[in-house]
Amino acid sequence: MTPTRTSSTLDLIDLHPGAADLRRLVRAGLMQQPKQLPAWLLYDAEGSRLFAEICQQPEYTLTRTEIRLLEQQAETIAAAVGPGVMVEFGIGNARKVDPLLRALRPSAFIALDISRSALTDALSGLASSHPDTSMLGVCCDHSVLAAMPSHPWLDNQRRIGFFPGSSLGNFSPEAAVELLQRFRHLLAGGPLLLGLDQPRDPRQLEAAYDDAAGISAAFARNLLHRLNRELNGTIDVDQFDYRARWDEREQRIEMALISRIDQSFTLEDQHWSFQANERLITEHSVKYTPAAAADLAARAGWTIRERWHDPADQLSLHLLEPSD
Ligand SMILES: C[S@@+](CC[C@H](N)C(=O)[O-])C[C@H]1O[C@@H](n2cnc3c(N)ncnc32)[C@H](O)[C@@H]1O
Secondary structure, eight states: OOOOOOOSSEEEEEOOOOHHHHHHHHHHHHHSSSEEOOGGGGOSHHHHHHHHHHTTSTTOOHHHHHHHHHHHHHHHHHHHHOSSEEEEESOTTOTTHHHHHHHHOOSEEEEEESOHHHHHHHHHHHHHHOTTSEEEEEESOTTSOOSOOOOTTTTTOOEEEEEOTTGGGGSOHHHHHHHHHHHHHHHTTOOEEEEEEOOOOHHHHHHHTSOTTSHHHHHHHHHHHHHHHHTTOOOOGGGEEEEEEEETTTTEEEEEEEESSSEEEEETTEEEEEOTTOEEEEEEEEOOOHHHHHHHHHHTTEEEEEEEEOTTSOEEEEEEEEOO
């Protein structure tokens, strides 16, 4: 896709997967057993709006806890990571990077996100509150990004990565190792600040991912609306229930849409069927203890140099540096 340039302090490069990629991924995901789609498909404009609402729900404490920790530790983190341009993987609504930008005052901030609307809203908000930092958005799937695009604000600069929100937990442990290896390559020797929350009371976790107001359920159902919209689908969304369950063995929450009945539908003339009670996994959220996080990082060629955590020690910001 051709890069779209906007202004001199705010710039956007659009590498969003095209319709053919969407078709291929959906077909592959619906042929899996159990059926599962990549978590990034949850984030179209409506998905990003709903995710921002999830972060406000009383049960979903992760965002508030991580923001508080970042605000408290921003100066210490800035001193530990040293100078460089900042690169955030999956910026969402930009609530978390703000204290780091204030403490680090980088010449440029590069935000990657699959959601165009989240990216442009986040960067235009940050550009007005951080006028001395150039803002570059890259709309892409960072799990397959082979190289950072060349750009004068980024080329030959030391890079400091930021990956908060336990987003790594959306990947299986094997895929998480691959992603961390990819980030090591994309950051070209620079450090990575990685935010992960830890396993805890399953009732608390299940409530966090299935809030009483039904926003998490609407977020998952929006995936089906998206398939209907973008693949000319005939899915009866009301015939799916939402469920979030803790899996003790895998140390993860599984979020899924459960078919209420035997049903079938088409997506671009291709037929798909679900049996009653069959599930479509919309995302996983793997939880890592600090020891498990250190093991994962080591497998990907990173060493954890520092860890900052909240008073209850349920969420950690890990500072990773390349092992060699
Ligand atoms: C769970 S939200 C976290 C947002 C924010 N970083 C936070 O911690 O609150 C994940 C964000 O990453 C984006 N995202 C998810 N998967 C992605 C992928 N494979 N490539 C790029 N962005 C992705 C989503 O659009 C969303 O904005």
